Amino acid sequence: MAQSPAQGPQPVTVTYTSVSTALKVPTLAPTRLVVNGAVLSTSSSPRVSYTGSNVQEDYLAADGTTVVRTLLGTSYTVVPLTGLISASPAELFSDSALGIITNTVNGQPLYNTQANWQTGAAYVKVVRHTIGDELYTYDCAAPATTGATPTPCSTSVSTLEGFFPYASTTDSKTYQIGDGQIVTVAGVRAWVANAPLGAQTTDYRVYYQTSGGISAGYLIKDGTTLQIAPIGGGTPQENYLFLNGAALQSITTAIRF
Incomplete structure (x- = not known):
């Protein structure tokens, strides 16, 4: 400095x-x-x-x-x-x-x-x-990217209601829509899991709507x-x-x- x-x-x-x-x-x-x-x-x-x-x-x-x-x-x-x-x-x-x-x-x-x-x-x-919610995102499938458009989990589904059930290979779990809540976070419509993922810092699985389909992420909540x-x-x-x-x-x- x-x-x-x-x-x-x-x-x-x-x-x-x-x-x-x-x-x-x-x-x-x-x-x-x-x-x-x-x-x-x-x-x-x-x-x-x-x-x-x-x-x-x-x-x-x-x-x-x-x-x-x-x-x-x-x-x-x-x-x-x-x-x-x-x-x-x-x-x-x-x-x-x-x-x-x-x-x-x-x-x-x-x-x-x-x-x-x-x-x-x-x-x-x-x-x-x-300070504030942190919604991290990443490539849900191939190809790997580094820019502003991560590869979504689905390009054929446009709403969260039509996305579930979803089998996550990352989490080795099939999510049902009732396993989380649909809210607005970080300016997007997102499904946020009720249960934490189990990482050292408490975080939650997220699937959110984009213009290209449904993308994946995880949320670290404000004050964590x-x-x-x-x-x-x-x-x-x-x-x-x-x-x-x-x-x-x-x-x-x-x-x-």
């Missing part, structure tokens, strides 16, 4: 680099949401502002203006890191992607287990909540607390963990691949 959000909302420039010289940054597929009836791709670079003691992240569409999704970060905690990386708090390895380096390949560790955290290393814990599944499995937890610059450099130096 060019300056603090205390001076007003600030755009954040997000770039991806690999902490390993042996691995390239993967190409990430765009995340698509339905906003006011249109399918928009969200960028990974948010606009950040303060809301009282909390931090609001507005993720924008390609036009740089339309807000596609909003998150509110609360309960910020800074945890200093000192000593051996291998002796770090258990949550740092179990509740974040950093835990991948604790694996071994043919019995060999992926990082120097005798490496220490650099001076000033720390991580931040934050709880994040959705985002959850993360631990690396090794177990009960989802609500703390997102972020390394600071000194901590990231410590990991870059310690890894062996």
Whole structure:
């Protein structure tokens, strides 16, 4: 950021680099949401502002203006890191992607287990909540697309009433119309399941009407607390963990691949 959000909302420039010289940054597929009836791709670079003691992240569409999704970060905690990386708090390895380096390949560790955290290393814990309903959409069938027209589940049915029963291969379940409610969400007429899908963050199966037929998605409702599944499995937890610059450099130096 060019300056603090205390001076007003600030755009954040997000770039991806690999902490390993042996691995390239993967190409990430765009995340698509339905906003006011249109399918928009969200960028990974948010606009950040303060809301009282909390931090609001507005993720924008390609036009740089339309807000596609909003998150509110609360309960910020800074945890200093000192000593051996291998002796770090258990949550740092179990509740974040950093835990991948604790694996071994043919019995060999992926990082120097005798490496220490650099001076000033720390991580931040934050709880994040959705502001507004988030209707994600995707290709229900082939072909795979990346634009504003995901491949629908059906092009021969124009209304939700005529779509059910529907056998979802994604969910391994046949949905009946009575398994959900027909409502208007994100500017489209949609069927929203009564029961959650069972992901770490509570979400619901959605089928919605478009000019091309019936498309699929899932809904994360307004006010939902985002959850993360631990690396090794177990009960989802609500703390997102972020390394600071000194901590990231410590990991870059310690890894062996």
